[in-house]
Amino acid sequence: xxxxxxxxxxxxxxxxxxxxxxxxxxxxxxxxxxxxxxxxxxxxxxxxxxxxxxxxxxxxxxxxxxxxxxxxxxxxxxxxxxxxxxxxxxxxxxxxxxxxxxxxxxxxx
Amino acid sequence: xxxxxxxxxxxxxxxxxxxxxxxxxxxxxxxxxxxxxxxxxxxxxxxxxxxxxxxxxxxxxxxxxxxxxxxxxxxxxxxxxxxxxxxxxxxxxxxxxxxxxxxxxxxxxxxxxxxxxxxxxxxxxxxxxxxxxxxxxxxxxxxxxxxxxxxxxxxxxxxxxxxxxxxxxxxxxxxxxxxxxxxxxxxxxxxxxxxxxxxxxxxxxxxxxxxxxxxxxxxxxxxxxxxxxxxxxxxxxxxxxxxxxxxxxxxxxxxxxxxxxxxxxxxxxxxxxxxxxxxxxxxxxxxxxxxxxxxxxxxxxxxxxxxxxxxxxxxxxxxxxxxxxxxxxxxxxxxxxxxxxxxxxxxxxxxxxxxxxxxxxxxxxxxxxxxxxxxxxxxxxxxxxxxxxxxxxxxxxxxxxxxxxxxxxxxxxxxxxxxxxxxxxxxxxxxxxxxxxxxxxxxxxxxxxxxxxxxxxxxxxxxxxxxxxxxxxxxxxxxxxxxxxxxxxxxxxxxxxxxxxxxxxxxxxxxxxxxxxxxxxxxxxxxxxxxxxxxxxxxxxxxxxx
Numbered sequence: 299x300x301x302x303x304x305x306x307x308x309x310x311x312x313x314x315x316x317x318x319x320x321x322x323x324x325x326x327x328x329x330x331x332x333x334x335x336x337x338x339x340x341x342x343x344x345x346x347x348x349x350x351x352x353x354x355x356x357x358x359x360x361x362x363x364x365x366x367x368x369x370x371x372x373x374x375x376x377x378x379x380x381x382x383x384x385x386x387x388x389x390x391x392x393x394x395x396x397x398x399x400x401x402x403x404x405x406x407x
Numbered sequence: 408x409x410x411x412x413x414x415x416x417x418x419x420x421x422x423x424x425x426x427x428x429x430x431x432x433x434x435x436x437x438x439x440x441x442x443x444x445x446x447x448x449x450x451x452x453x454x455x456x457x458x459x460x461x462x463x464x465x466x467x468x469x470x471x472x473x474x475x476x477x478x479x480x481x482x483x484x485x486x487x488x489x490x491x492x493x494x495x496x497x498x499x500x501x502x503x504x505x506x507x508x509x510x511x512x513x514x515x516x517x518x519x520x521x522x523x524x525x526x527x528x529x530x531x532x533x534x535x536x537x538x539x540x541x542x543x544x545x546x547x548x549x550x551x552x553x554x555x556x557x558x559x560x561x562x563x564x565x566x567x568x569x570x571x572x573x574x575x576x577x578x579x580x581x582x583x584x585x586x587x588x589x590x591x592x593x594x595x596x597x598x599x600x601x602x603x604x605x606x607x608x609x610x611x612x613x614x615x616x617x618x619x620x621x622x623x624x625x626x627x628x629x630x631x632x633x634x635x636x637x638x639x640x641x642x643x644x645x646x647x648x649x650x651x652x653x654x655x656x657x658x659x660x661x662x663x664x665x666x667x668x669x670x671x672x673x674x675x676x677x678x679x680x681x682x683x684x685x686x687x688x689x690x691x692x693x694x695x696x697x698x699x700x701x702x703x704x705x706x707x708x709x710x711x712x713x714x715x716x717x718x719x720x721x722x723x724x725x726x727x728x729x730x731x732x733x734x735x736x737x738x739x740x741x742x743x744x745x746x747x748x749x750x751x752x753x754x755x756x757x758x759x760x761x762x763x764x765x766x767x768x769x770x771x772x773x774x775x776x777x778x779x780x781x782x783x784x785x786x787x788x789x790x791x792x793x794x795x796x797x798x799x800x801x802x803x804x805x806x807x808x809x810x811x812x813x814x815x816x817x818x819x820x821x822x823x824x825x826x827x828x829x830x831x832x833x834x835x836x837x838x839x840x841x842x843x844x845x846x847x848x849x850x851x852x853x854x855x856x857x858x859x860x861x862x863x864x865x866x867x868x869x870x871x872x873x874x875x876x877x878x879x880x881x882x883x884x885x886x887x888x889x890x891x892x893x894x895x896x897x898x899x900x901x902x903x904x905x906x907x908x909x910x911x912x913x914x915x916x917x918x919x920x921x922x923x924x925x926x927x928x929x930x931x932x933x934x935x936x937x938x939x940x941x942x943x944x945x946x947x948x949x950x951x952x953x
Binding site: 373380381384387388391392394395396398399400401402 | 592620624650653656657711719721722727
């Protein structure tokens, strides 16, 4: 029989407080234009990048600890990686459209 | 060749006799009863969607808009599409036949999560009733595709209610897929190795992958439409910093693979029918099995072929066009392999086989016109014309429903314990084949001649083809009505079905018709491959009807 990993309550509490802290951080950075506080010519897109980075960190914590992937069997980890791969496909092909608009112009013009 | 060591038909009470009363159905956790619940529900939605199709074809019998205003016609074809796609075609084979058969085919007592299975049905019903409620209160006019900015800004109707209805039903689909995958991985009987699985199971495995990976994306996309309508957040509307084409990317990322949610299970049914009624092993088992997975994966890489004229970049269009051609390979593998299975088989033309042969012909036309439409240049010419309508009906109606009906007829004795009338079932199958082709083949010509879809008025020069199409729809309607009558009739008057009326292979035929609650009296042990037909003896003759 396979052994089942039991995550200590302390870990859940730590992850919970980390998620709460990151939530406050999300709200906080929404009120600051980070681009203005960085040297050089940084576009406002940095604000989106920071918000997304925080969101991805939070999602990662949820997947790893609350969804037990950290201590899961290899098959479960493969499922998670496969899901991420398909998200990558969604983003990559959609962005392929956005970034290549205008490369070949519009037929007939 | 050794026969599978399975339980013999037993005298245990069948799943139909084990409990009685509405509560025994509405709170059941038996995968077979849940399959029946789905059968009833999707049949109702099919009738509703079909009635709308009748009204659409009646309107199109003349060039003038003499039955409906443009606005009502818009709402009519929208609800036809939504009901047929989200509430009939997507759940049809997986939720009815898959639910009923998948555990039996792998020698399990039930699906891995029986309560989740019942929850899926309730979610489906809640979503369906919300969508039907939106229809009763005016419906929507966005088309089933919900394109922005039409759906977010301009549509006047119950967009929010319909969107939430589809969102909720989407979770039913996700949970069904999840249940199937876990069941196939964890609950196979001893000896049921991966390469002894029936191809029906492989097809459902591939379908489940699409359901789990794709459905959340469309669910969120439709929810964002609702959020943008309500709160004006800038996702799709350029006025708020959004992009309308983003919706099309998100929508088609799911909705193109959704076509494979409809067709892959039908292909799984096909493999069962072709082998059973040819008395032969399937030609190239591994190729057919892996082609399902290949279709599931490649299906996620081609969505941009719906967007050639949307403003998508030409480069992206060319990439998507190239990738679209790849889907033709596994699809062709299946058709060639079924055909090779037929070769030198001992073919018996019983009703399920008629549907199977019809499927091959119809899918061939639907698939090859799909290759045409995947080609950038041709698609630009026929985009949004009846050529597209004909193509997707050949795949989604012709092929998927042929597969569904073929499967329903094949396993009807197993599901109900009764045989249906063979003569009328053959009449029904032939009428459906003739009616379907008469309805939709003229639409290829109409589309090629330039008749656009989604209009209820058209130039008089298109009337002949439209009248032919509407006449075909009448035949098709009668064809669909006939099975309803004789299948219902068989429930009371049909001859009792033996455990294996077709002399077919597969664990489901080794247990009683209908099966007991736990499917087998003793857990089966599998000792041979799928489709181990030993001889080319003709299919066992069956006495049908009364």
